[in-house]
Amino acid sequence: MWTFDYEALIEACMGALREFLFLYSYTAIYYVIGVTLLLYLIFGFSMRHMVAIRRGIRYNRNVKLSGYTPAVSILVPAFNEELTIIENVRSLLALDYTEYEVIVVNDGSQDRTLQRMLDEFQLEPIQPVLGGSIHTEKIRGVYHNPDYPNLYFIDKENGGKADSLNAGINLSHYKLISTIDADSLLEKDALSRIARVYMENPEETVAVGGNVRIVNNCTVEDGVVKDVRFPRKLLPALQHVEYLKAFLGGRIGWSAVNGLIIISGAFGVFQKDKVVAVGGYRGGYPGEDMNIVIKLHRYCLENDIPYRVAFCPDAVCWTQAPDSYRVLSTQRKRWGRGNLKNMIEEGVHMVMRPKYKIFGLLTLPYNIMFETLNPYFRLGGMIAILGYWLLNMTEWSTVLVFALVNLFSCFTLSLGALFIEESAFGRYPKLSDLSKTILYSFLMFFGYRQIGVWWRLSGHIQFLRNNNSWGTMTRTHFDK
Amino acid sequence: MYTNLHIAVQALYIMIALNLLFAVLLYAVKLRAMKRKKQEDRIQVKLKDYLTYVQANLDSAEPLRAPPWTMNDAEREVLQDRLNDRIECFAGDQRQKLIRLCDDLGFVKHHLTRLNHRSYRIRLDAAYHLGCMRVKDAAPTLLDMLEDHPFNSALFVIARAAAKCSRNEQDIRTLVRLLLRHNRKSNELIVSIIADAELDTVLLYTDFILYEHPAYIRIGLIGLNTFTDPASSAAVYRLMDSEYADIQEKAAEVYLKSSRLLPKHVVSKLLRHSSVEIRRLVVEALATMKSSTYVEMMEAGLTDNDQRVVYACAQGMLRMGDRGVTALCERAAASQGTERGVFLQQLIEQELRQLSIQLHNVNKLTQYNTLLYAYDKTFHNDTRIYRVI
Amino acid sequence: MAVIVQEPIQEGVWQLTQRIQDSYSGSAACGVILAPCASFNQKAMEQLQRDMRSDRSDAASDIFYLVPNGLLGVVLSEQKLADAHYASLLIKDFTERQGLLEGQLVVASFPESGELTEQALSQLVHTSLQTRGESREIQLFTNQEAPHRVSSVLIADPDEVSREFVKLRLEMDGYEVEEAHDGREALEKLARTMPDLVITELNLTIVDGYQLIDRVNRDYSTEVIVLTDNQLPKNMIRAFELGAADYVTKPFSYSELAWRIRKLALRRM
Structure with missing residues (x-):
């Protein structure tokens, strides 16, 4: 009798489990269909916007706006950048732009960043005249040399990237600020291209993002990218196709509906007074580049300020992609932490509230469901599949078919992003580059994606353990 | 479940087929682009001598002649592009001669017919090219195109073309009216577009600042800012009391830039203005006048609440000769012990340091001596007063 | 014989x-x-x-x-x-x-x-x-004589159209012309060929136009004419302060540029 009861209980449990797994499989399928459709929608916006971008490039080729472009303060936070800082500053000082200044902020580097800058540009300490008053770590000194009137150098105690940017804002003299990573190279005309987008609607354009490309294996001469090559190593190659997809397939579309949630820290331009109005960059935690954009959306929407966050894919910044597993994983875990923090801190207050328009109704739900919570759905899916298999609920062929459908529908988007690249920009000259890009876009689904999910999850775990460290980013010289 | 799988398999086939199709499409796009590039390079080589002929003879009396062979469409396109580049780069008679050549080559007629094409893409392309060639006849159609054009980048492409083709001031007025309808404050861009018109625009801008509409006033002020016409200083004076802060600022900038003489009451009024930017501009304007009569007014600036104004003031006084330097040192000494006093003294010392490494320059040497003398005298240094000669 | x-x-x-x-x-x-x-x-x-x-x-x-x-x-x-x-x-x-x-x-x-x-x-x-x-x-072919005091010219301009045009026309007028498309190339050619005149754009890569003017004036007896897109009075003032002899803005007319070069040559006599 007892035995009977026991078996019935197991049977009942199994039945419930089956029921649950069955339901879960439907949820999972709808989740996947949902995310795919949404991605297609965004890609559709990208495609539509691309036509305008192509026209902009073609018909503004000859246009010289010099004399009317807004002055820009370029902020370059530098932490242990002694290898590349000189070359970068030299290249920044020679941009093709009428009125701008370069403010390098040394964030308490432990290497010789400070000394190399002082020696190279013969900088002398000056009396700092600060226009802004965002709180930052202690400024040790501000340096300048009248021979380089557009260059300022701030030396301050270590306080993180956001803190450095805030210090730069305090010193900056112009109404627009541009943030640039010290390990990135800006194309000569990147600022003027952004300026053109900005000038079309200067009051409402609170921020403009630039396009980030991978510089690994490209030939760099005197801070100018001369010969564009496909990255030779595996990880940079995978990141290259990942960036292409994210920037061209995604961000163009998001910006077209004014739902852009992130402007890469590597290169973006902002209205200074708006950044100051939202309290500057948030320190103490990674993800400050996403944080500032979310805060700008929130500020403008709450105060009924008409605004747009634009993206300018033809303004290019070349950046070094990490080529070692260790560095890449640290970077991605940091992104995972930052993303989670931003969603908890800002996202939840705005999500699904009509007041926040597209941003609250589309961008944030997308980000929370398909970016932040993605690892859990994935993990749940894995366990469910395991369950199906153990309970003989499905055959491997079914799983395979669904996996393949998912894979190819995602691959279409990669091809779409490539289509935008080839028809509007065509930066990679050789046919073999295209073949390689297609190949790596495909390979991305086998291993790289999955590791990405794992990194994000580890990031979340770090977050819960309250680990705020930055992790190291080893730099190499640019290829000569 | 079985039917679902069935659908899924079908979807899989469709997906794979689509992917293959897209991949093929992608290669087609790439190959076409590469072929285009190659063809363009070839044409470039072929056209090189002809372009040299064009550039070498831009000043000869006879008109330039068409290439001595019949060009195909691709060649015409490349030549048009190259000529456009040169029209933008050269001015005066040389530009006119290139435009005449474009006309002789039939480019103007070609694009004028395209301007009435059904397809918007072609009309836009024609508009761009006609703009490059400054085809006056295209102006009315271009302005018509702007009439119900949505607000996007192409709007400004057409607007620029219309400005380049404009026949008279009236065209520009129409253009500005059409652009301002969108209410987007793209004023700098609009002025840069007007600057492409081959017209004298000072009068237009001087007229714009008399309008009621603030957008016109802004455009007028931005436009006037590129000139330094003493007549405009009187015209903008009134606008420094405008209800809009940015207009006050722009007006002050034009006023300070174009005035030869700054009356005392205006300066003291502006020095009390609530905008830091305006106070800084006044101080800088006074400094550039380099006249010692303004030293007294500059001293007032040293008491400003904002550090940026104080800094600009001190920097200005350091460049105003003996009187400026002495006044600055005296002020710094008078406020010794206060935060401002320390700030000023450090500025002076910083200047001394910087001048001391540039003594090979005679001007800097004189500046150094003057400053050092005044500094030592006012701060009663025990050290011997010496001069470098 | x-x-x-x-x-x-x-x-x-x-x-x-x-x-x-x-x-x-x-x-x-x-x-x-x-x-x-x-x-x-x-x-x-x-x-x-x-x-x-x-x-x-x-x-x-x-x-x-x-x-x-x-x-x-x-x-x-x-x-x-x-x-x-x-x-x-x-x-x-x-x-x-x-x-x-x-x-x-x-x-x-x-x-x-x-x-x-x-x-x-x-x-x-x-x-x-x-x-x-x-x-x-x-x-x-030209057998023209360039003005005596200014006969060799270095043009530094990243813009191919204007650089090639100025080079062609100056050569037709008998000048010896070198070209550079960035600031560093300009400095190299400057040291090698010691031209009488440098015509430079301000927006140069690596070494910008101002630095070039400064170096020319410090180390050479060469004159500098600025030929630039940059029309801001502020930049013009800075170029003159660093020692530029003349300032021409684009779009430009060659006859005007040539006239200014001749004027400069007269002054150097």
Whole structure:
């Protein structure tokens, strides 16, 4: 009798489990269909916007706006950048732009960043005249040399990237600020291209993002990218196709509906007074580049300020992609932490509230469901599949078919992003580059994606353990 | 479940087929682009001598002649592009001669017919090219195109073309009216577009600042800012009391830039203005006048609440000769012990340091001596007063 | 007893002189085109003559082949440089199609390309003989004298259109011209060639225009003219403070630039 009861209980449990797994499989399928459709929608916006971008490039080729472009303060936070800082500053000082200044902020580097800058540009300490008053770590000194009137150098105690940017804002003299990573190279005309987008609607354009490309294996001469090559190593190659997809397939579309949630820290331009109005960059935690954009959306929407966050894919910044597993994983875990923090801190207050328009109704739900919570759905899916298999609920062929459908529908988007690249920009000259890009876009689904999910999850775990460290980013010289 | 799988398999086939199709499409796009590039390079080589002929003879009396062979469409396109580049780069008679050549080559007629094409893409392309060639006849159609054009980048492409083709001031007025309808404050861009018109625009801008509409006033002020016409200083004076802060600022900038003489009451009024930017501009304007009569007014600036104004003031006084330097040192000494006093003294010392490494320059040497003398005298240094000669 | 060897070059110069004397009458212009060709038979010559006539009926041209030099010569009486230059396009097209061309064509028109002297013609033949090779470009010959004090120029400009144009026109006016497309190249060429004048854009990569002006003024006795897109008065002031002698903004007219260079040359006297 007892035995009977026991078996019935197991049977009942199994039945419930089956029921649950069955339901879960439907949820999972709808989740996947949902995310795919949404991605297609965004890609559709990208495609539509691309036509305008192509026209902009073609018909503004000859246009010289010099004399009317807004002055820009370029902020370059530098932490242990002694290898590349000189070359970068030299290249920044020679941009093709009428009125701008370069403010390098040394964030308490432990290497010789400070000394190399002082020696190279013969900088002398000056009396700092600060226009802004965002709180930052202690400024040790501000340096300048009248021979380089557009260059300022701030030396301050270590306080993180956001803190450095805030210090730069305090010193900056112009109404627009541009943030640039010290390990990135800006194309000569990147600022003027952004300026053109900005000038079309200067009051409402609170921020403009630039396009980030991978510089690994490209030939760099005197801070100018001369010969564009496909990255030779595996990880940079995978990141290259990942960036292409994210920037061209995604961000163009998001910006077209004014739902852009992130402007890469590597290169973006902002209205200074708006950044100051939202309290500057948030320190103490990674993800400050996403944080500032979310805060700008929130500020403008709450105060009924008409605004747009634009993206300018033809303004290019070349950046070094990490080529070692260790560095890449640290970077991605940091992104995972930052993303989670931003969603908890800002996202939840705005999500699904009509007041926040597209941003609250589309961008944030997308980000929370398909970016932040993605690892859990994935993990749940894995366990469910395991369950199906153990309970003989499905055959491997079914799983395979669904996996393949998912894979190819995602691959279409990669091809779409490539289509935008080839028809509007065509930066990679050789046919073999295209073949390689297609190949790596495909390979991305086998291993790289999955590791990405794992990194994000580890990031979340770090977050819960309250680990705020930055992790190291080893730099190499640019290829000569 | 079985039917679902069935659908899924079908979807899989469709997906794979689509992917293959897209991949093929992608290669087609790439190959076409590469072929285009190659063809363009070839044409470039072929056209090189002809372009040299064009550039070498831009000043000869006879008109330039068409290439001595019949060009195909691709060649015409490349030549048009190259000529456009040169029209933008050269001015005066040389530009006119290139435009005449474009006309002789039939480019103007070609694009004028395209301007009435059904397809918007072609009309836009024609508009761009006609703009490059400054085809006056295209102006009315271009302005018509702007009439119900949505607000996007192409709007400004057409607007620029219309400005380049404009026949008279009236065209520009129409253009500005059409652009301002969108209410987007793209004023700098609009002025840069007007600057492409081959017209004298000072009068237009001087007229714009008399309008009621603030957008016109802004455009007028931005436009006037590129000139330094003493007549405009009187015209903008009134606008420094405008209800809009940015207009006050722009007006002050034009006023300070174009005035030869700054009356005392205006300066003291502006020095009390609530905008830091305006106070800084006044101080800088006074400094550039380099006249010692303004030293007294500059001293007032040293008491400003904002550090940026104080800094600009001190920097200005350091460049105003003996009187400026002495006044600055005296002020710094008078406020010794206060935060401002320390700030000023450090500025002076910083200047001394910087001048001391540039003594090979005679001007800097004189500046150094003057400053050092005044500094030592006012701060009663025990050290011997010496001069470098 | 000295044996007088009639060198092929002298022979060519002499023949050319004869041809020109036949059609050159004092004040009128006279265009000359030389093209290195392997051979040029009578039939080809008649064909070319027809082609050129059909293009422009009023032009009187004399076509001949200088056998010892392997040069096709064309003398165009009463044709200015523009017409001679245009005729050279025709001749190049023709000789290339026939597979005869073996180097660069050299075009001149006197007096626009300088005074017509025997020495000028000899130089013309020399130039033409040197250009035999792979390149098939058309070269403009000039015997003009640049102003004495400013005769060599370095142009630093990233913009190809304006750089090449200024170079071409200055060379036609007899200046010796070097070009650089960035600041560092400019400094290198400056050190190597020590030009009398530097024409620079302000927006230069690596070393910008201001730094270039500063270096030029510190280390050389070279003059600097700024030719730039940059129209802000602020930048103009800074360029002058650093020692620029003149400031021209784009879009520019070459005649204005040339006038300013001559003015500068006068000042340096």
